[in-house]
Amino acid sequence: MTITITAFERSPDGGKGLARDTRVRWALEEAGLAYEVRPVSFAAMKEPAHLHLHPFGQIPTYEEGELALFESGAIIFHIASHHPGLLPDDTNARARAVTWIFAALNTVEPPILEIVTAKFQEGDKPWSKERMPLIADRIRQRLNQLSARLGDADWLDGAFSAGDLMMVSVLLRLRPSGILDEFPHLAAYVARGEARPAYQRAFADQQAFNTRPTA
Numbered sequence: 298m299t300i301t302i303t304a305f306e307r308s309p310d311g312g313k314g315l316a317r318d319t320r321v322r323w324a325l326e327e328a329g330l331a332y333e334v335r336p337v338s339f340a341a342m343k344e345p346a347h348l349h350l351h352p353f354g355q356i357p358t359y360e361e362g363e364l365a366l367f368e369s370g371a372i373i374f375h376i377a378s379h380h381p382g383l384l385p386d387d388t389n390a391r392a393r394a395v396t397w398i399f400a401a402l403n404t405v406e407p408p409i410l411e412i413v414t415a416k417f418q419e420g421d422k423p424w425s426k427e428r429m430p431l432i433a434d435r436i437r438q439r440l441n442q443l444s445a446r447l448g449d450a451d452w453l454d455g456a457f458s459a460g461d462l463m464m465v466s467v468l469l470r471l472r473p474s475g476i477l478d479e480f481p482h483l484a485a486y487v488a489r490g491e492a493r494p495a496y497q498r499a500f501a502d503q504q505a506f507n508t509r510p511t512a
């Protein structure tokens with residue numbers, strides 16, 4: 298069955314891999330699944346056809362036959378649940394890997410997203426600059442805790458899992474800020490994720506997609 302995901306017609310990051318279709322592409326590559334990408338413009342994202350797929354008018358979405366999903370977490374959990382390689386077979390280890398997906402999305406990503414909000418939505422406010430160090434400290438607090446848990450292990454809980462895929466994807470968004478480099482274990486963890494052939498393919502594909510010549 299054909300799998301189709303949506304992505305920005307042209308990502309605002311110009312192909313740095315920070316848009317959330319990259320994490321879905323990565324999961325599909327890890328699972329060895331072929332997929333198609335449908336570009337969506339900012340205007341089309343808020344129109345009824347796309348809102349039917351994604352109630353909040355965003356990307357990524359995922360379609361496979363009758364199934365249509367939104368939310369990168371739900372999409373990756375779906376892929377990982379139906380294909381080998383992204384979740385352990387042992388029931389408890391599987392539950393822990395899923396916990397790391399939630400931890401990445403609910404506990405680590407929110408303070409990181411504040412940087413984007415502060416820069417792009419509040420950058421013109423007089424208090425915006427004063428807020429930045431507070432955001433950076435909240436991120437550092439989370440990274441300290443995460444780094445303490447990871448220690449010098451390769452992955453968060455045994456073998457690489459969808460939990461690592463999500464955590465690395467979330468941490469990658471921090472790279473432009475330089476904060477990640479303050480945490481050598483986490484920087485090495487992210488580098489290990491990026492070195493995976495499936496990530497390399499996903500990154501190259503999104504980069505080619507976002508730098509393709511305009512028609």
Ligand SMILES: N[C@@H](CCC(=O)N[C@@H](CS)C(=O)NCC(=O)O)C(=O)O
Nearest residue numbers: 316317318354355356357368369370
């Ligand atoms: N929680 C959602 C967030 C989706 C999201 O914020 N997507 C961004 C691109 S990475 C988007 O579509 N932004 C455009 C907009 O919100 O109008 C997920 O993980 O899929």
